Amino acid sequence: MRKARGDLTQGGLLGHLLRLAVPITLSNILQDAFNIVDMIFVGRLGPASIAAVGVSGNLVRLIGVFSLGISTGAGIMVAQYLGARNRAQAEHVAMQSILLVIFFSIGIGIVGYPLAEHGLRAVRIEDAEVLRLGTTYMHIILVGISTMFLSMTLGSIFRAGGDAVTPMVVLIFSTLINIILDPLLIFGMWQFPKLGVAGSAYATLIGRGIGAIVLLYLCWSGRAPISLRNVRYRVDIIEMLDILRLGVYSSMQGFWRHLSRLGFLWVIGPYGKHVVAAYTICMRLRILVMTPGFSIANAVAPLVGQNLGANQIERAEKSTRMANLLGATLMAGIGTFFLAFPQVFLRIFTENSEVIDIGSVYLKFLSLTFGFIAFSLVLGRALNGAGDTFSPMVITLAAQVGVGLALVLLLSRVIGLKGVWLGIALSNVVQGIAMWLWYRTGKWKTKKVVKKRG
DSSP, rough: OGGGGTTTTSSSSHHHHHHHHHHHHHHHHHHHHHHHHHHHHHHTTHHHHOOOOOOOHHHHHHHHHHHHHHHHHHHHHHHHHHTOOHHHHHHHHHHHHHHHHHHHHHHHHHHHHHGHHHHHTTTTOHHHHHHHHHHHHHHHHHHTTTHHHHHHHHHHHHTTOOHHHHHHHHHHHHHHHHHHHHHHHTTTTSSSSOOOOHHHHHHHHHHHHHHHHHHHHHHHHTOOSOOOOTTTOOOOOHHHHHHHHHHHHHHHHOOOOOOOHHHHHHHHHHOOOHHHHHHHHHHHHHHHHHHHHHOOOOOOOOHHHHHHHHHHHHHHHHHHHHHHHHHHHHHHHHHHHHHHHHHHHTTTTTTOOHHHHHHHHHHHHHHHHHHHHHHHHHHHHHHHHHTHHHHHHHIIIIIIIIIHHHHHHHHHHHHHHHHHHHHHHHHHHHHHHHHHHHTTGGGGGGGGOOOOOO
C-alpha cells in the first residue's frame, strides 16, 4: 500500500493515470459486480422488489449528494495542499471533512427517516407492495448512512494523495462481506432470518461499515497518504466552509443529475412496474459500462489537483487530454456490445419477457451516447480537480433538467415511452458537448485553492 502513494507532479503522466485508474477500475468492477449480484438476488423476489430497490436506490443516491460535496471538496484541497508540499494543512482538511460527514449523516438520518414513504410517492409510485418494500429499504439505509458517507470521503482523500490501491483493497474486503451476507439475509439461509429486501439493505450497511472502520484505522495508524495521528480533534468552521464552498456545487451537480433521474421515474411510474423494472435494470447496466469513465475521471482529478497546486498548468492540461481520449474510446467501444446484444445482458437480471422487451429498446438508445457520457465524466472531474465545481454543476443542470427532463416530458406525450428513452439519450449528448466546450475556454486554469497557511 505504501508504494501506491506517490507524488503526481513528477514522472510519466500515463503511468500515473494508469496507476490510479486501474485500482479504481477494479474497485468499480467489483462494486458493479456486487450490484449485479444484489439485483439478481432481489430479482428472485419479483418485479415489485426490483422496482422497490431501484426507486429507493435513486432516492438514496439523491441524498448522497451531500457526501459527494464533502468528498469532492476534501479531495480537491488535500490534493492541492500535497502538491504545494503543505502536508500539515492537508491532514487538517482531512479531519474536518470527517467531522462534516458525521454531522451531515446525523442530520440526514433525523430528517429523512420520517419522509421515506413521501419520497417514494413523490415519484408517483402507488403500488402498495413497492411502497412497503421501498420504505423499509430506505429506513434501514438512512439509519446507517454515515458508513456510506465515510467510505466515499476517505476514499477520495486516499486518491488525492496518489493512493488508489488501499481503497480498492478495502472495498474488495467490504464487498465480499456484502456478497456473502446478501443471500443469507435475503433468503434466510442457515440460521439467518429471512428478511427479503431488508436483508439487502442490512448487508450493504454492514459491508460499508467494516470498510469505513478499516480506512479510519489506516489514517490514525499512519499507514495512509495523510496521517490523523497528530491532528487536533477540533471543529474548524473556516476550513469546513472552505470544503463546503468547493463541494457544494459538486453536490448540486449530483443533485440535479439524480433529480432528473427521479423526474424520469415520475414520467415512467404510471406505465407500470414492468417499465420501472426495465428502467432500473438498464440503469444498473449503464453504471457497468460507465466504469472505465468513472475510473479515469477519478484518476485525473488528483492529477490535475496536485499539478495545479505545484503550479504546473501545462502538465495538468496534458493529463486531462490523455484521460479524455482514453475514457471516450473505452466507453464507446464497450457500448457497442450493449447496442448489439441488449437482450443478452437484460436476461442476466430477469426472465420476464415484457421487462426484457421494454429494456432492450431503452438500452439501444442509451448505448449510442456512452462516448458523450465519458466527456462529461472526465472533463467534469478535471474541472473539479482544478477547483472549478460551479461550471460542471451549471452544465449538468442545463443538460439533465433543462434539456433532458423537458424533452422526456414533451416527447413522452408525443410518441409515448420511446420519447422517454430518446429524451434521456439526447440529454447525455448535450451534456458531453457542453462540458467539452467549457473546458476548451481554459478558464479553469486560473482557479486558486491553496492558501499560504501553516
